[in-house]
Amino acid sequence: LGDGGARVLAQNLGRLLASERIWVYPWRPSVRPDFEVAVEVLRCDADEAGDGAAAFLVQWILRKLP
Numbered sequence: 001l002g003d004g005g006a007r008v009l010a011q012n013l014g015r016l017l018a019s020e021r022i023w024v025y026p027w028r029p030s031v032r033p034d035f036e037v038a039v040e041v042l043r044c045d046a047d048e049a050g051d052g053a054a055a056f057l058v059q060w061i062l063r064k065l066p
Contacts, residue, residue, distance in 0.1 A: 009039065036063045 006024045014022040023031055039060045047053035 005041070006039075009037075013037070033065055036065055037061070038063070 003024070010022045010024050014020060021033075023033060025036075027033065037060060039058055041056060041058050043055075043057035045055045047055070
């Protein structure tokens with residue numbers, strides 16, 4: 001998935017939170033985020049029907065940064 005998955009997740013979070021203050025790590029030194037979302041993809045399965053759909057099983061954690 002590379003950087004594309006993180007970028008899409010950041011865009012979706014930005015839309016859901018109505019915020020432009022969503023950055024993908026590593027962020028610029030001038031950026032001081034309040035929270036961090038860490039995501040680990042545990043499983044990714046493509047749809048056997050061949051229609052391009054996929055299912056993800058992820059574990060995520062939300063941390064308040066100091």
